[in-house]
Amino acid sequence: MNDSCVDPGLGRLLVEYECGLLSPGEAFRFEVHLLDCDACFRDLVQDTAVAAVLAHRLAARGGDPHSPAAAPVPGARS
Numbered sequence: 001m002n003d004s005c006v007d008p009g010l011g012r013l014l015v016e017y018e019c020g021l022l023s024p025g026e027a028f029r030f031e032v033h034l035l036d037c038d039a040c041f042r043d044l045v046q047d048t049a050v051a052a053v054l055a056h057r058l059a060a061r062g063g064d065p066h067s068p069a070a071a072p073v074p075g076a077r078s
Ligand SMILES: [Zn+2]
Pocket: 004, 005, 006, 007, 008, 010, 011, 033, 037, 039, 040, 041
């Protein structure tokens, strides 16, 4: 397994791809890149897992950041 991106010019698009900011053509090129690039594929899987955990936790709180279950923000006053 490679630990570094095989094509950093495409690998830099990872965040934009995750956020749905790429054009359809760019997204297709990035998806083809994912098939060849272990580093980007691994990063995508990890980021997707983190996003799923965050979405689950927010949903469990009803999506309200001010609910009692939300972690207190140091220094924040309401
Ligand atoms: Zn890559």
